[in-house]
Amino acid sequence: MTTNRIEPATGAAADRGPSPQGLAALCGAGVLVFNFPLLMVWDADVSVLGLPLLPVALFALWAALIAALAFASERGGRAPGLRPLPPGDDA
């Protein structure tokens, strides 16, 4: 292999974004609440504001998950305490 010039290694620019561990935890929580047996919690003959509980609960959980994801994503950084900050990474 021949290279006549060596460029400086650019190094991976610090990718700012939500922490992978935080996202994995959120995904796990989502899988849990949308499946057996937690789903049964909402299976009751109850009305909320005149609407059946099950669909209202599903949509509310869904919206909450979106809100949590939006919060984690738009905050711009990673959740504190989830990962030690490498030096100069959190400008």
Add this chain to the structure above:
Amino acid sequence: MTPTLTAAPVLSAPLVVGVAIAYLAALFAVAAFADRRARQGRSVIGSAWIYALSLAVYCTAWTYFGSVGRAATTGVWFLPIYLGPMLAMVLAWVVVRKMVRIAHSYRITSIADFIAARYGKSPLVAAVVTLITVVGIVPYIALQLKAVSSGFAVLTGPAGAAGGAGAAWWQDGTLLVALALAVFTILFGTRHLDSAERHEGMVAAVAAESLVKLAAFLAVGAFVTWGVFDGMADIWARAQTLPGLHDLMRLGGAEGSASFGYAQWFSLTLLSMLSVVLLPRQFQMMVVECVDERHIRRAAWVFPAYLLAINIFVLPLALGGMVLFGAGSASQAETFVLTLPLSQGQTGLALFAFVGGLSAATGMLIVETIAVSTMVCNDLVMPTLLRLGAFRAQAGGDLTGLLLAIRRAAIVGVLLLGYLYFQVAGEAYALVSIGLISFAAVAQFAPALFGGMYWRGATRLGALGGLLGGFLVWAWTLMLPSVAKSGWIGDAFLTHGPFGIAALAPERLFGLAALDNLSHSLFWSLLANVSLYVGLSLWRAPSGREASQALLFVDVFARGRSAADPIFWRGRARPDALMALARRLIGPEAAAQIFAAHAHTAGVADPTADARLVDAVERRIAGAVGAASARVLVAAVAEEEPLGTADVMEILDEASQLRVYARALEEKSRSLEAASAELSDANAQLRTLDELKDDFMSSVTHELRTPLTAIRALSELMVDAPDMEEAQREEFLRIIVAESERLSRLVDQVLDMAKIESGHAEWHAVDVDLAAVVRDAVTATRALAQARGAEIELAAPSTVPPLKADPDRLTQVVLNLISNAAKFVPATGGRIAVQVSADADGVEVRVADNGPGVPDEDRDTIFEKFRQGGDALTRPPGTGLGLPISRRIVDHFGGTMWLEQRQGSGACFAFRLPYRPKKMEETP
């Protein structure tokens, strides 16, 4: 499907067709606009919002019509298809970003390309993935055609029923829709001759379609909820009175939650979770068309929010429809979006709803067929042509035209296949069931794709085995039963198993009957897939090329695009042969650009192409024909050495060594840069000092010469005239003495300055009353001032709090300032004002005169050594050392000296000494 449920007013077929055509034309205009802007370099799709909207191509006619149908019959069961994508998008920042980085780094243009590139750029893997896609996706395309044609039928009433019995083939609306869309897609996606990997126009059009379908669905939903009924609660209140509807909103319906199909619920969630990434159109939009991977961060939550919004009115529409049309209408609920506005006489809204459904279907069809046609062209047709030698036969010709022709043919072919499936099996299954068959097919890509991104040990053999095994099980357990249920083939094997072997019955493999057929198929196919994938991968070690690709994929974030990245290629290639190849596939300009960029990086025009150039050419070609075909093409023009695992390790070693060198070089050059900056700073400082020394020399010699000249002249006069009068002689001697004093004063000052500067000055700090010092100094200089015709006015308190300082030095400072002022006062009416004031922190002394003042340009330099105020010719004599010495003395006792800004005439020098200096300044 029964076209209408009520005697609703119907629209004329020409009107509906006209609106549809006008809508498609508008879409085309959007695409053309975006394409034009892209060519001008002003992309309109460079936003996370557009990216998120383009992902909403996930919502097809299945969502638009099918969800309501499913909700009407099964309640909340329409939801898992959207909860899966929600969960998948939570991980998008981790997983999808890696896929985008890989795809952009290696110019990957389809999911077949992605998987094949990972497993050693294997043409066989690419072909298998493409075949699975085509077979799996055809039912899905049929679904969209079915939706458009039945929607058309609903709107236009019985007269316009598509595909009705007795109609000639050319009157078949579905076929016409398929052909019209083929033309449209060809215009959309394969218009350019440069066969670019990205389609900005298509992305813009799909984003626009996403907005239209959302707006249309919400409009119908809001109309039904608040226009026809009195809100959602009203719909539910009235629906509860209908038989069976009360239990629809419970898990498991009337039989209670124990009978709820949790396994199927989980399967659906998992399936849709995988599909949102693995469906060809999703991969195209999410990975290939992604402009900037940072967009993923926002799209990750905007896209699920879109899904939530488009599903809000599904249940109200389903229940409202059944309230209006009766509980028995559930089987026709798939057209509620159209029939509900029609039944209320809202033909305009119904037409808008139809346009929304058309958007949903056409968006999916366009992206899906473009993605599939790229795969068919690059991974099935091109390799076949290469193998047959047809490619070599037309050596030298431009192949971009051929590539486009193949893609166009593939688009028509895929759409016609969809139409065929629609004719064969379309009527048997509801919309949702058809879509799930496709979902289950593309789920087979998951182990090979995700495994390949994170597991270095995965091999080509494992991927092939897993894909084929999973696909065969899928075909046996899901595809064939669906065909059989359509009545096209006998369905005896469904119940009794093939050749009477009950254990192999497609929907009850090995007697596993507890699962629904979808979960059953998904379980067995993924089990076979993963087992073969892992088992075969572990069985044989990867080859050199597989190992090298595995490294490039798994560690994609660890590698920048620097020269220190490893290039896994060994051999020799002639640049002109590479150039000819590149010209044929990507056009002369792009080819020339690669070579220019390489020459720029490499520095010289190499007679033999190095590995980096070969790699650059191969990557660019891969963007046009796929990684596998690019590999074959490059191998044909280069003399390559086979790549063993040992070679891969060696290249990797070289690369990491290079990386170390590069980093060391970078560090060294950075420290060199810093050092040279320091040096040039020091040099500049030295230069200034040197200039000052020169000024000093000329200034001092000038000042020394004046008294010396006088002394010498007078002495010579006295030597030449021994008989000089006594009075004259005395006068001369007096002048000589005065001039000698001036000389020694000058020398004293220079020595003083030098002492202070070098830190050898002696300081005697005692308690000093500054007011007394100033008073003494004024008394001492009053005579001097009067000699110049000036008055000194002193304003000082009788005593001020004592300071720690050297009284002699302070006297020197005050004398200096006063004599300085005396030099500059006008010849008559000169006034020097000396003022002493004390406050809580320290004492301030001001010496002001009514002379010409300090010119603005000298203000900054007045305290520098040998800088004298005024013109060298007209200024009063002085050494230029008085002020610098004074300032240093004041500094030494922790005070400050400055030149005050004054309005009007005159200069005002002031200094301030604190009672308790913060710290005695280290001299100098």
